[in-house]
Amino acid sequence: MKQMIPIPTIKRFPSYLRILEEEEKKGAEYVSTTTLADALDLKPIQVRKDISSTGINGKPKVGFPVKELSEAINHALGWDNVNSAIIVGAGNLGRALSGYEGFNAYGLSVAAIFDNDEKKIGEQVSGLTIRDIREVRDYIKDNHIGIAVITVPASVSQETADYLVDCGVRGIWNFAPKDLKVPEGVVLQRTDLATSLAVLSAKLRNSISSHQDETI
Amino acid sequence: MKQMIPIPTIKRFPSYLRILEEEEKKGAEYVSTTTLADALDLKPIQVRKDISSTGINGKPKVGFPVKELSEAINHALGWDNVNSAIIVGAGNLGRALSGYEGFNAYGLSVAAIFDNDEKKIGEQVSGLTIRDIREVRDYIKDNHIGIAVITVPASVSQETADYLVDCGVRGIWNFAPKDLKVPEGVVLQRTDLATSLAVLSAKLRNSISSHQDETI
DNA sequence: TAGATTGTTAATCGATTAACAATC
DNA sequence: TAGATTGTTAATCGATTAACAATC
Numbered sequence: 047m048k049q050m051i052p053i054p055t056i057k058r059f060p061s062y063l064r065i066l067e068e069e070e071k072k073g074a075e076y077v078s079t080t081t082l083a084d085a086l087d088l089k090p091i092q093v094r095k096d097i098s099s100t101g102i103n104g105k106p107k108v109g110f111p112v113k114e115l116s117e118a119i120n121h122a123l124g125w126d127n128v129n130s131a132i133i134v135g136a137g138n139l140g141r142a143l144s145g146y147e148g149f150n151a152y153g154l155s156v157a158a159i160f161d162n163d164e165k166k167i168g169e170q171v172s173g174l175t176i177r178d179i180r181e182v183r184d185y186i187k188d189n190h191i192g193i194a195v196i197t198v199p200a201s202v203s204q205e206t207a208d209y210l211v212d213c214g215v216r217g218i219w220n221f222a223p224k225d226l227k228v229p230e231g232v233v234l235q236r237t238d239l240a241t242s243l244a245v246l247s248a249k250l251r252n253s254i255s256s257h258q259d260e261t262i
Numbered sequence: 263m264k265q266m267i268p269i270p271t272i273k274r275f276p277s278y279l280r281i282l283e284e285e286e287k288k289g290a291e292y293v294s295t296t297t298l299a300d301a302l303d304l305k306p307i308q309v310r311k312d313i314s315s316t317g318i319n320g321k322p323k324v325g326f327p328v329k330e331l332s333e334a335i336n337h338a339l340g341w342d343n344v345n346s347a348i349i350v351g352a353g354n355l356g357r358a359l360s361g362y363e364g365f366n367a368y369g370l371s372v373a374a375i376f377d378n379d380e381k382k383i384g385e386q387v388s389g390l391t392i393r394d395i396r397e398v399r400d401y402i403k404d405n406h407i408g409i410a411v412i413t414v415p416a417s418v419s420q421e422t423a424d425y426l427v428d429c430g431v432r433g434i435w436n437f438a439p440k441d442l443k444v445p446e447g448v449v450l451q452r453t454d455l456a457t458s459l460a461v462l463s464a465k466l467r468n469s470i471s472s473h474q475d476e477t478i
Numbered sequence: 479t480a481g482a483t484t485g486t487t488a489a490t491c492g493a494t495t496a497a498c499a500a501t502c
Numbered sequence: 503t504a505g506a507t508t509g510t511t512a513a514t515c516g517a518t519t520a521a522c523a524a525t526c
Contacts, residue, residue, distance in 0.1 A: 146354070152463070323526050
C-alpha cells in the first residue's frame with residue numbers, strides 16, 4: 047500500500063482546501079505555507095509537513111501552486127471520485143444531513159434516505175423520497191452504494207450497521223451515540239456529538255488558557 | 263490549574279460513560295478495564311491509564327466501582343454542572359440539534375434558538391420559539407448563557423462568532439464548515455462534517471486494513 | 479492459595495517542532 | 503544580490519504500550 051498519510055494530516059486537509067479555494071477566487075496562483083498557517087492558526091512548518099505528504103513541490107520564495115495543490119489534496123482524500131451513499135434514519139438529523147449541499151464538494155452523493163416508520167415512508171425530504179428500509183438491500187446492490195450514513199437511535203444502531211454491512215456497504219458513517227463494531231475490512235467513522243461536547247466542556251471547565259480547537 | 267487531562271482521554275470519556283451506564287443497568291457494582299476495553303475495542307492498559315486521570319482507585323481482581331467512576335468522569339468533563347446554551351441559526355441542522363434530547367445528559371441545556379430570517383422568527387421548533395437575532399445580546403446577559411452553538415452558513419459564521427463573543431459567551435461550538443478565529447480566553451470547538459468525512463474517505467481509498475475509527 | 483486485575487515506571491511510537499542548507 | 507520560503511534531517515514532545523510488582 048502507498049505511503050499512508052497520518053490521520054491528523056488528513057483531518058487538516060479540508061481546512062487547507064477551504065483556504066486554497068479562497069485564494070483561487072482571489073486569483074492567486076501560488077500560496078505560501080505562512081499564508082495557510084496564518085489563516086488556520088497553525089505553524090508554517092506543520093503546513094509544510096502536511097503538504098509534503100501530497101508530493102506537490104513548491105517554489106522557494108513563491109509558495110505552492112494553488113490549483114495543483116488543491117487537486118492533490120482532493121485526490122489524497124479520495125474526493126476526486128464520487129461515492130454513492132444512503133442515509134438510514136429519517137429523523138431530524140437524517141433530514142438535516144440529506145439537505146446538506148456541501149457533501150457534493152466532498153465527493154459524496156446522497157442517493158437515498160431510508161426509514162422503517164410507515165408514517166415517514168413516501169415523504170419528500172430535500173428532493174429525496176423516504177424509502178422503506180425493507181428495500182435497502184436491493185437498493186444497495188442495484189445502485190452500487192458504498193457508504194451508509196447511520197442516523198437511527200443508538201438503541202438500534204448496532205443491528206442497523208450489521209444489516210447494512212451484510213447488504214454490502216464498505217463504509218459506515220455513524221452519527222448515533224454508540225460505539226459500533228464492524229467486521230474487518232469495513233471502514234467505520236463516527237461523528238459523535240458527545241465527544242465533541244466533551245472537549246468543549248472540559249476546556250470550559252479548565253478555561254482560561256487553551257482556547258485552541260480541534261475536531262471530533 | 264489542576265493537572266490537565268489529555269484531549270485524547272477526554273474524547274474517550276463519553277464512550278466509557280455509555281458502557282458504565284449499561285453496566286449499572288445490569289446491576290454491576292464493579293467493572294474491570296478488560297470489560298471496558300472489550301466493549302470499546304481499546305486495550306485494557308489504555309483504559310487503565312485513562313481512568314487513572316480521574317483519581318478513582320480500583321480493586322485488584324475486582325475492578326473499578328461503576329457509580330463512583332461514572333461520577334468522576336462526569337465531573338472531569340464538567341457534565342455535573344448545567345451549562346446554558348443557545349443555538350444560532352435555525353436551518354436544518356440548528357433544528358435537528360435543538361431537538362436532540364441527549365444534550366441534557368451532557369450538562370447542556372439548550373435555552374433558545376435564534377435566526378435573522380423574519381419568516382422563521384416566531385416559529386416553534388421542538389418546544390422552542392425561534393427568536394429574533396436582534397434580541398440575542400439581552401438574552402445572553404439575562405439568562406447567563408455561556409455557550410453558543412453556531413449553525414449559520416459558513417459565509418457569515420465568523421461575523422456571527424465575533425458578535426456572540428462580544429455579547430459575552432465563553433464557548434463557541436461551531437458547526438459551520440469554516441475555521442473561526444476567537445479571542446484568547448474564549449473556547450472554540452468545531453464539529454466539521456468535512457473533517458469527519460475526510461477520514462472516512464481516506465480510509466476507504468486506502469481500504470483493506472485499518473478499519474479502526476476515531477472522531478471528528 | 480492461585481490468578482486476575484490494578485497501579486506505576488519505563489520503553490516505544492508517532493506527530494510536532496526546530497534547525498538549517500538549498501533556491502527562486 | 504538579499505531575503506523569504508522551501509525541503510529535509512534531527513530533536514522534542516506527548517500519547518500509547520509494555521513490563522512487572524502489588525494485591526484483593
